[in-house]
């Protein structure tokens with residue numbers, strides 16, 4: 001009796017082992033067969049299916065990898081990449097991934113901070129890359145547009161400006177960011193004090209669900225439509241396109257950048273900025289970058305440079321008196337200011353000033369060989385001058401070269417919207433978002449560990465200065481240090497650790513929507529919304 005139990009379980013164990021040994025190859029074959037059955041007689045479909053046997057697999061995989069952290073040999077690679085040409089190709093990919101136990105990733109612009117649109121630590125997996133979903137239809141008369149999910153915000157801005165000099169859209173700064181991830185995760189940019197985030201300006205969407213059915217706002221219902229405007233698209237389905245409300249922009253806007261080092265009173269200015277930036281006129285957004293530089297006046301000693309990078313929706317003659325009244329300490333003068341069109345300001349903030357506008361259409365203009373780790377916080381109370389001095393000390397002593405600390409002001413429209421209107425909860429009472437960005441180029445694990453360790457340590461050091469209970473974070477600056485799902489078996493309580501940071505009181509409703517639209521948890525990743 002006993003012996004037979006043992007031998008039985010041994011044989012189960014052996015067969016389990018051999019299953020897992022052969023699984024990958026089988027799943028792979030079966031998955032490909034399934035795809036061809038789902039879309040029969042389609043030559044075009046096979047031309048957009050890439051496996052490691054296709055010579056173009058590596059270049060398609062890497063085309064939008066923004067971060068060398070996720071292009072290392074140990075990074076898990078997809079068994080298959082599909083670049084669908086039509087909706088039926090996405091339907092087939094969902095159906096077959098479900099049938100054959102493949103994990104599923106959707107990629108739009110590929111800017112995810114943790115690479116979750118093209119890396120899954122739960123293998124095997126398939127990537128559906130929406131690079132061919134690039135249509136943009138602008139309706140100037142109604143100030144609206146339909147934008148397919150594979151579009152980048154640079155392409156969108158360019159097409160809007162092509163049609164109208166007085167319309168724009170409120171979204172992020174880097175032109176190669178994709179609307180699929182960016183809009184579904186929020187979308188902060190230089191007009192967010194005037195018009196809120198991208199998600200606040202979405203009026204309809206087309207979404208494919210876990211059964212391959214396509215919904216618009218009406219047929220998906222207000223719960224799902226709510227969830228995809230800040231809760232991240234990846235937990236709920238595949239967003240095919242957005243219907244957005246364009247916003248008015250003046251024919252002339254004014255930009256300025258003013259730099260001040262510690263020797264030029266940067267500490268006082270940064271301190272003062274905290275009581276100005278979220279209260280000043282909504283037409284003005286002053287972003288604050290902090291960098292470590294070699295002082296030019298102090299024998300090359302290290303100092304901090306505060307860079308006040310700003311957009312004013314109006315002309316310089318209105319801006320100067322406004323600054324004189326609200327932030328005279330900065331000492332802004334006419335010579336610091338440049339008047340230009342809104343679309344030229346997009347180039348200015350992206351660091352492409354002087355290039356033709358067409359650089360906005362280049363989807364790989366920002367792809368460079370760098371390692372990057374980002375983290376985020378929100379400040380609710382101003383940091384005291386003493387606190388700032390402690391931060392500078394830590395920053396100046398950092399054993400890393402290219403760290404940048406960015407403060408993005410709230411207030412205005414972004415803070416006037418209620419906390420529960422969308423899943424993005426950082427509204428009234430938020431002073432600014434803090435963004436930690438560490439870049440390095442040195443290869444190898446010792447550089448890797450040194451940089452990752454330092455940014456984590458600096459983040460711990462910042463705890464007393466930022467929001468607490470929860471210590472909030474911005475979904476679009478995704479950070480797996482905050483916690484990860486355990487291969488699809490994560491309890492609501494476990495996921496709450498990071499869920500409350502990103503979504504605050506909206507986390508529970510997101511989990512309810514998730515349970516309703518994807519009870520089998522097919523659309524999952526390391527930080528997807530759990531089923532209740």
Ligand SMILES: Cc1cc2nc3c(=O)[nH]c(=O)nc-3n(C[C@H](O)[C@H](O)[C@H](O)COP(=O)(O)OP(=O)(O)OC[C@H]3O[C@@H](n4cnc5c(N)ncnc54)[C@H](O)[C@@H]3O)c2cc1C
Pocket residue numbers: 066105106107108109110111112113115116117118130149171172173174176177178179180181182184185186187188189232233234235237238239240366476477525
């Ligand atoms: C250089 C750089 C600059 C940035 N600047 C800003 C900024 O100014 N303001 C700001 O708010 N954020 C900014 N971000 C963050 C950016 O908003 C997020 O990384 C965003 O999620 C990127 O969207 P994506 O489509 O490019 O990324 P992807 O990596 O393609 O997708 C991100 C996530 O969304 C999911 N997803 C993508 N498309 C779909 C879809 N169609 N349906 C369902 N799920 C989908 C992916 O699976 C993944 O989970 C920046 C990021 C980088 C790297």
Ligand SMILES: *[C@@H]1O[C@H](CO)[C@@H](O)[C@H](O)[C@H]1NC(C)=O
Pocket residue numbers: 046047048049050051053054056
């Ligand atoms: C990849 O290879 C397969 C098998 O040779 C072929 O059918 C398919 O069209 C190739 N895919 C691409 C994108 O060329």
Ligand SMILES: *[C@@H]1O[C@H](CO)[C@@H](O)[C@H](O)[C@H]1NC(C)=O
Pocket residue numbers: 059063362363364
């Ligand atoms: C961008 O990438 C595409 C595809 O990988 C490539 O064909 C193109 O030449 C690249 N463009 C630039 C400007 O590098």
Ligand SMILES: *[C@@H]1O[C@H](CO)[C@@H](O)[C@H](O)[C@H]1NC(C)=O
Pocket residue numbers: 139141142
């Ligand atoms: C503007 O919207 C209305 C109502 O949705 C629609 O009937 C009209 O055709 C739209 N205008 C244009 C130019 O498409």
Ligand SMILES: *[C@@H]1O[C@H](CO)[C@@H](O)[C@H](O)[C@H]1NC(C)=O
Pocket residue numbers: 257258259305307
């Ligand atoms: C401000 O500093 C940044 C980075 O050090 C530099 O690129 C920029 O040219 C400076 N701008 C002005 C107006 O001094």
Ligand SMILES: *[C@@H]1O[C@H](CO)[C@@H](O)[C@H](O)[C@H]1NC(C)=O
Pocket residue numbers: 263264265
């Ligand atoms: C710094 O501030 C002091 C007084 O607050 C002022 O006298 C001085 O001119 C300022 N320095 C610079 C470089 O602006």
Ligand SMILES: *[C@@H]1O[C@H](CO)[C@@H](O)[C@H](O)[C@H]1NC(C)=O
Pocket residue numbers: 293294300
């Ligand atoms: C600052 O000086 C250090 C050493 O003196 C040097 O290694 C570093 O490259 C300098 N940084 C910049 C931005 O010039």
Ligand SMILES: *[C@@H]1O[C@H](CO)[C@@H](O)[C@H](O)[C@H]1NC(C)=O
Pocket residue numbers: 489
């Ligand atoms: C999932 O987690 C629960 C609670 O942590 C545990 O009881 C269960 O066995 C786990 N299931 C699997 C399949 O790992």
